[in-house]
Amino acid sequence: MIKCVKCEQVDSIMKAGYVRGKQRYLCKTCNYYFTQSEKDVSASSVMKRRRHQTTIIDIAKSLGVSNSTVSRALHGHADINPETRQAVLDKALQLDYQPNQLAYNLVKSKTNTIGMIVPEFHNPFFPNVIIGAHEVLTNAGYNLTIMQSNESYQVEISNTKAMLANRIDGLLISLTQETNNFDHLSVFEKRGIPLVLFNRVCEQINVPKVVVNDFEASFLAVEHLIMNGYERIAHLGGPLNLLVSQERLRGYRAAMEKHGKTIEDHMIIQGMLTQQKARIYGQYLLDLANRPDAIFAVNDSSAIEIMLMAKEKGISIPDELGVVGFSDNPESAYIGPGLTTVRQPTYEIGRTTADWILQLVDDEDVILPEKRVLKTELIVRGSSRRCGN
Amino acid sequence: MIKCVKCEQVDSIMKAGYVRGKQRYLCKTCNYYFTQSEKDVSASSVMKRRRHQTTIIDIAKSLGVSNSTVSRALHGHADINPETRQAVLDKALQLDYQPNQLAYNLVKSKTNTIGMIVPEFHNPFFPNVIIGAHEVLTNAGYNLTIMQSNESYQVEISNTKAMLANRIDGLLISLTQETNNFDHLSVFEKRGIPLVLFNRVCEQINVPKVVVNDFEASFLAVEHLIMNGYERIAHLGGPLNLLVSQERLRGYRAAMEKHGKTIEDHMIIQGMLTQQKARIYGQYLLDLANRPDAIFAVNDSSAIEIMLMAKEKGISIPDELGVVGFSDNPESAYIGPGLTTVRQPTYEIGRTTADWILQLVDDEDVILPEKRVLKTELIVRGSSRRCGN
């Protein structure tokens, strides 16, 4: 009773094993393998019935028009009769049509999404940058997906890969302190995906960058300390492979040299300033035989840690110890006599990078790589004001 | 010389206008319209040559196998010869293949992305929640896209629409203070997209919620004030359409009543506490003829504003005025005598919501809606410590 599906023969059929639960046959005459399901498959086909979302095709069918017409109507394109358009729009509303962005993305090969990779979240700096960028991107109709490299080069690489796979339209990135190789970034250039670096930038790659005037800011901060009569100023700096750390160190040195202060190498400490590290370094500096009379720290949390330790040790601020931080965290305005610090325009950084990426995404024309330097502001508070000025 | 493309006739051809730059003809015999481009189209086809990214098809072609084989090899599926797989992997590396997540998303109808909508960014509360959720989601291999409703119901609706269009796998949302209608949320239920509410929740919709023990926290905070000898305690509350505001007000009232304190209605102010509003309300309260001897504010920024104003007016804290805030912002530890406040487990809130949405995304089985209540902690500082306890 089994007929070959090709030659319609019945005699020369022989069994040839099972495949996925179905009997398999071989026709000896035409030498053709074929299978025949024993059970009806209706049950399984019912099983995998998925939740259906109304598509353009549904609208087209129910209106008796073509997909293209519906698509045109939905997008207010030309070549469409106003009545037809209205009918489509009504039907879309009635069927609760929600466009499938995924299909759109695939065909257009763009996602209306900008990616952002930041090294960490724990200082308020990056969250604020995100807020600024988010505002600009949202207003321009773009989404923002954020990833966190956690200061790890390997994670940064996997982040960029994920960004590539997700076909973001542009990338905003602030580098890891471990990042010394930039191949994972040049991939974006090759792919024609715009890229903007901010804060943690590098010189080795030729893309737009947004930074602040770290050198100048440090210079002014240290000069401010000197003007207030501090002589032996220590520097608590960040890891030296970061450009920002180098620049801030340069500013410190320049100010010291300009005013003829001797720079004592053991008073310069560079490294990743976790809270624990800040305490250790602070301990070291404050217990020094010939202890510094001021400390310029590269972030506010370290500066505050120093202030707390000084308070514990009975060292008065600003009389016996001047302290200056960097970034103007919210708590810096309220602690002790107030922490003098360098305010970074965080929102502005976010807005600027976002503005820039939007330009690059929209314009196909290559815009020359440029470094945009935003201005910081020295906020003078009690922790460094010793001369009444 | 023009032949009809159907009947091959030459004589009965006549011109019939232009369409998009091409001459159009009509064959009179077979009554058939057709066009014939005058210029060669090679130029234009070269023009629109797009940047090509290597696809699975490229690998398949260069290896002489089929797409399916490549796909299976790339995903470590079964039914694949180890040698073939290795060849595919090598070729993929060689051609710098990056999978196209968009195509994957389309065919799988999922995006590996969780959406999050928050009303605002300016308090550190939501950024911290984001950090917690981000951590969990990243570890689980999910992306996070964040949108901001800006406390506007309309924006919230458009946000949810965008989330739907982008086919997120799950949504975390904290509602706007304007949100009284929840149709835009029930859409997610209908679509089978899991939803978790946090912080700004509502009772009208039956989904998992993550909140803190607002009532209890308020109760304890006010009781703490009473224990410290404060009698006439004012309450600076949030907008009353928010459940959190209602709960905190309830806690305030309960504590006052339990200890037999009279609740004076003009000492309860509810509203959106911007910095400006906080100043206005604070002014009002502190200038009252029979001024309160303590203020329980519903967030720290308002409490701090009160403290600053008290300082300006020469009202001593905590002797003449006790102040308690809510949320434990970073600056609260450092201001004046220290601000007593209710610490919210922000990271934990983020982690919990994220954990939950991941469960819902993975399990098709419906988990019963449940409200998870996280514990707050009363952080006692100088602004309310009057009895040495």
Place this chain on the structure above:
DNA sequence: AACGTCTTCGCAAACGTTCCCGATAGTTTT
């Protein structure tokens, strides 16, 4: 020889859009 098992791979249909072309018909100009 007849039948069963196992491994490996290809075909082709989705997934839901967008958009290039051309088709059709009515109207206007030459």
Place this chain on the structure above:
DNA sequence: AAAACTATCGGGAACGTTTGCGAAGACGTT
């Protein structure tokens, strides 16, 4: 009346995957 123009609409390829199902052998077992 021929030619041109205008306004609408449909067909169908493309976007790059995944995956169900079957094909083609090789080999083992009665």
